[in-house]
Amino acid sequence: MAILKIIKFPDPILRKKCQEVKEVNEEIKKLVDDMVETMEKNNGIGLAAPQVGVLKRVIVAETEKGPRGFINPKILKKTQNTEMMEEGCLSFPGLWLKIKRRKGVEIEALDGDGKKIKAEGLLARILQHEIDHLDGVLFIDRIGFWQRLKIRKKLKEYGFDRQSN
Numbered sequence: 001m002a003i004l005k006i007i008k009f010p011d012p013i014l015r016k017k018c019q020e021v022k023e024v025n026e027e028i029k030k031l032v033d034d035m036v037e038t039m040e041k042n043n044g045i046g047l048a049a050p051q052v053g054v055l056k057r058v059i060v061a062e063t064e065k066g067p068r069g070f071i072n073p074k075i076l077k078k079t080q081n082t083e084m085m086e087e088g089c090l091s092f093p094g095l096w097l098k099i100k101r102r103k104g105v106e107i108e109a110l111d112g113d114g115k116k117i118k119a120e121g122l123l124a125r126i127l128q129h130e131i132d133h134l135d136g137v138l139f140i141d142r143i144g145f146w147q148r149l150k151i152r153k154k155l156k157e158y159g160f161d162r163q164s165n
Contacts, residue, residue, distance in 0.1 A: 004038045004052040006090050018057045018134040032069035035060045044090045046126040048133030059130035073109035078102040099142050101128050
């Protein structure tokens with residue numbers, strides 16, 4: 001296993017849409033293992049493949065059963081209930097933002113057995129955040145005008161401007 005370099009904003013790869021994984025082969029399994037090690041080394045609770053420079057639909061997340069890989073994850077259902085919580089992102093070190101997300105989701109992903117996963121609370125939030133990455137959506141895209149105004153100086157340090165949004 002290897003520690004991978006985490007891509008930081010404003011690298012354009014973070015805005016690209018990822019390709020589906022056609023086959024779960026040794027290369028993909030190694031990627032998942034390396035992503036888990038990278039996430040843990042950086043004290044993260046989730047990581048998406050584009051954050052390590054790979055444009056494939058692969059994420060890893062900390063679950064109640066330990067770290068787990070999700071290949072080609074798709075959100076099938078979302079609860080109506082939402083909650084506002086603080087989120088961070090390994091591609092934006094030191095930046096924490098209040099983000100409104102659904103409290104629960106049901107996803108389908110390959111994880112060796114291809115099961116549907118129901119998630120609530122923190123895991124639901126992690127999965128939504130990481131699946132956003134696979135579509136080139138960043139958590140800064142989910143904040144409102146007033147919150148953006150409050151943190152505009154910090155966002156400028158990351159190279160954020162109107163073209164990036």
